[in-house]
Amino acid sequence: MNIHEYQAKEIFRKYGLKVLNGKIANTADEAMNAAKELGGDIWVVKAQIHAGGRGKGGGVKIAKTPDEVKTLASEMIGMNLVTHQTGPEGKQVNKIYIEQGCNIDKEYYCAVFLDRATSQVSVMASSEGGVNIEEVAEKTPEKIHTINIDPNFGMQDFEARNLAFKLGFEGKQAIKAAIYFKGLYEIYMKEDCAMVEINPLVTTKEGDVMALDAKMNFDSNALYRHKDVLEMRDITEE
Ligand code: ADP
Ligand code: MG
Numbered sequence: 001m002n003i004h005e006y007q008a009k010e011i012f013r014k015y016g017l018k019v020l021n022g023k024i025a026n027t028a029d030e031a032m033n034a035a036k037e038l039g040g041d042i043w044v045v046k047a048q049i050h051a052g053g054r055g056k057g058g059g060v061k062i063a064k065t066p067d068e069v070k071t072l073a074s075e076m077i078g079m080n081l082v083t084h085q086t087g088p089e090g091k092q093v094n095k096i097y098i099e100q101g102c103n104i105d106k107e108y109y110c111a112v113f114l115d116r117a118t119s120q121v122s123v124m125a126s127s128e129g130g131v132n133i134e135e136v137a138e139k140t141p142e143k144i145h146t147i148n149i150d151p152n153f154g155m156q157d158f159e160a161r162n163l164a165f166k167l168g169f170e171g172k173q174a175i176k177a178a179i180y181f182k183g184l185y186e187i188y189m190k191e192d193c194a195m196v197e198i199n200p201l202v203t204t205k206e207g208d209v210m211a212l213d214a215k216m217n218f219d220s221n222a223l224y225r226h227k228d229v230l231e232m233r234d235i236t237e238e
Contacts, residue, residue, distance in 0.1 A: 001217070001218045001220055001223060001229075001230075001233060002050045002215070002216070002217050002218075002237065003050075003216050003218075003229070003232045003233075003234070004048040004049075004050065004095070004097075004232075004234065004237075005046065005048060005097060005213060005214050005215070006022060006024050006048060006095075006097040007216075007232045008196075008214035008215065008216040009022065009211070009214050011187060011191065011216065011229075012183075012187070012211060012214060015183050015186060015187050016183065017180060017183045017184070017187075017210075017211065018180075018208060018209070018210040018211075019210055019211055019214070020099050020100045020102055020210065020212070021038055021099070021100050022034075022038070022097050022098055022099035022100065023037065023038060023097070023098050024048070024095055024096070024097055024098075025073060025077075025095070025096050025097075025098055026077070026094070026095055027073075027077065028070045028071075028073040028074035028077065029070065030073075031045065031069050031070060031072075031073030031077075031096060031098050032066045032067065032069055032070035032073070033066075034069075034098040035063070035066040035069040035098050036066050038098065038099075038100055040100050040101065041064065042062065042063070042064060042100070042101030043062070043063045043066075043069050043098055043099065043100065043101055044060060044061070044062055044063075044098075044099045044100075044101050045060070045061045045062075045063055045069055045072045045073055045076060045096055045097075045098060046059065046060050046096060046097040046098075046099060047059030047060070047076055047079075047081050047093040047096055048093070048094075048095040048096060048097050049081055049086070049091040049092075049093060049237065050091070050234070050237040050238075051081075051083050051085035051086045051091060052083065052084075052085050052199070052213075052215065053083030053084045053085050053086075053132075054081065054083055056083065056084075057081050057082050057083040057086075058076075058079075058081065059076065059081045059083065059093065061076070062101060069098060073096055073098075076093055076096055077093055077094070077095075077096060078092065078093065078094075079092070079093050080092055080093075081093050084132075091237070094236065102202070102204055102210075102212065103204050103205040103206065104200075104202045104203075104204060104205075104212070105202065105203040105204055105205050106127075106129075106202065106203050107129035107130035107131075107200035107201075107202050107212075108125065108126065108127055108128075108129040108167060108177075108200060108201040108202065108203075109124075109125060109126040109128060109129035109130075109133050109136070109144075109198070109199045109200065109201065110123070110124070110125040110126075110129075110180075110181065110184065110197075110198045110199075110201045111123075111124045111125075111133075111195065111196065111197040111198065111199075112124075112184050112185055112187075112188040112193070112195070112196045112197075113194070113195045113196075113197075114194065114195075115146075115148060118148050120148040120149060120150070120151065121148070121149045121151070121185070121188060121189070122146050122147065122148050122149070123146070123147050123149065123155065123159075123163065123181055123184070123185055124144060124145070124146040125144075125145055125146075125163055125166075125167055125181070125201075126143050126144045126145065126167070127143055127167045127168050128140065128143050128144075129199055129200035129201060129202070130199065130200040133199065145163060145166045145167065147159055147162075147163060149185060154185070154186075154189070155181065155182050155185040155186075157178065157182070160177075160178035160179070160181040160182045161174060161175070161178045163177075163178070163181055164177035164178045164181065169203075169209075172207065173203055173207065173209055176208070176209040177201075177209050180201065180209055180210075180211075184196050184198070191216075191218065191226060191229060192218060192219045192222035192223075192225070192226060193216055193217060193218055193219065194217045194218060194219045195215070195216070195217040196214075196215070196216050196217075197214075197215040197216075198211040198213060198214055198215075199213055199215075200212050200213060
């Protein structure tokens with residue numbers, strides 16, 4: 001079972017992982033009010049559909065005033081969004097997420113998934129984020145780093161730090177990235193996920209490390225023990 005970006009970010013917050021503030025909206029007026037309540041001077045209007053590639057398809061847009069948020073929202077709500085993951089028929093946008101804008105310094109990629117070949121959970125990360133990871137895997141596979149986690153010990157601090165160093169993180173940011181990787185592994189295990197994917201994980205000009213996008217997929221056989229996750233199900237997306 002998949003959930004929306006805004007729902008995945010709620011789970012991240014629960015585990016203490018940094019994400020930007022945002023609010024969900026079903027109408028253009030709700031979107032404008034959400035921007036006013038969030039405050040700041042830049043917002044991102046994000047279509048909530050169970051598919052990636054929204055940015056390229058027109059499902060992620062930047063606004064500089066609450067009025068602009070309203071205009072973009074009225075265009076986005078109800079639109080048929082076509083991305084490389086929706087197929088040519090596209091998906092109708094019913095909800096949008098209004099999020100604070102952020103000063104991106106660099107974009108990274110990170111995912112936690114089950115590696116069936118080794119029967120272990122893997123944490124995969126790359127310094128090449130924000131782009132199609134399949135393309136990175138094909139053209140520059142050396143830029144993707146994967147570690148398998150021993151289930152008896154869980155993800156160790158040194159493993160998380162080594163991964164951060166391999167991606168080129170330094171100093172305090174390496175520590176923040178390592179904490180993020182460990183947090184994602186913890187979420188994956190405790191919430192019985194099938195996959196957690198962050199593209200992009202970013203560093204900001206202010207020195208923060210955080211997920212700007214979040215995709216979570218759950219093991220359906222374990223949903224009986226996650227009532228709160230089951231409530232996030234959106235059957236209109238299935
Ligand atoms: P998708 O992967 O579906 O295209 P993302 O959430 O990854 O959607 O957004 C696409 C791009 O938009 C990101 O790679 C990032 O560069 C930018 N972006 C997304 N959210 C924000 C934000 N809150 N502030 C600034 N830029 C953002
Ligand atoms: Mg993305």
